Amino acid sequence: PRATVTLIDHRGRQSGIVVADGAGAFALAARSAGTYILAATAPGLPPLATHVAYTSVDEQVTVDLRLGADVRENATR
Structure with missing residues (x-):
């Protein structure tokens, strides 16, 4: 929990950044x-990174995501 999560576009630009809540959730x-x-x-x-594909902004x-042995972050956009 409380991980910093960053979304980076194909040009390497930061598209968004948030801190996950106490339960590990973020959007x-x-x-x-x-x-x-x-x-x-x-x-x-x-640190941990993965690719995410969006077919539309909606x-x-x-x-x-799992950071370390016992820390899990869940994202929903």
């Missing part, structure tokens, strides 16, 4: 359809 909106990198960081844990995508 980020894509600016346009396409493939993004979703990166998560938390103090004392190695699409809702759920991503389950």
Whole structure:
């Protein structure tokens, strides 16, 4: 929980950044359809990144990320 989560577009530009809540949930909106990198960081844990594809800006995508052994972040856009 409380991980910083960043959405990065195909040009390497930051499209959004949030801090996950105490339960690990967060929401980020894509600016346009396409493939993004979703990166998560938390103090004392190695960073984690994954690709997320949006077919439209209205699409809702759920991503389950695990930071370290026991920390999980859940995203819904």
